[in-house]
Amino acid sequence: MSPLFCLLLGIMIGFYLGFRYGGTSLFAQKDQVRAICKKFSCKSNEFTYFLENDSGDYIVSLHNEEYRVKFSLSRPTQIVFCQSVERVEG
Numbered sequence: 001m002s003p004l005f006c007l008l009l010g011i012m013i014g015f016y017l018g019f020r021y022g023g024t025s026l027f028a029q030k031d032q033v034r035a036i037c038k039k040f041s042c043k044s045n046e047f048t049y050f051l052e053n054d055s056g057d058y059i060v061s062l063h064n065e066e067y068r069v070k071f072s073l074s075r076p077t078q079i080v081f082c083q084s085v086e087r088v089e090g
Contacts, residue, residue: 031077036060036069039079059085 033044040047040062047062049069060067070081 028077031075032058032071035071035077035079036062039069039082 032049036042036047036049037044040060042062047060049058049060051057052059052068056070058069058071060069066085066087068081068083068085069079072078072080
C-alpha cells in the first residue's frame with residue numbers, strides 16, 4: 001500500500017472513532033447551542049451547559065438559574081424537556 005493511502009485511511013478511521021466514542025460531534029454541539037438560544041432567548045455566550053449523566057440529561061446554567069434539559073434525537077435539534085433545578089450550595 002502506498003503511504004498516501006495509509007495516511008488517508010488513518011485519517012478516516014480517526015474521524016470515525018472520534019465521532020463514535022468522543023461523545024457528541026461538533027455539529028451536534030452547535031445544534032444544541034442553537035436550541036438553547038432559541039428556548040431561552042439568549043446568546044451563546046450567556047450560558048454554560050454540560051452533560052449531567054449517561055441518560056442524556058444536560059444542565060444549563062443561565063442568569064443565575066439552572067435547568068435540566070433533554071434534546072431531541074432528530075434534526076433539527078430541539079429541547080424536548082426543560083425543568084428548573086434548585087441549586088444546592090454547600
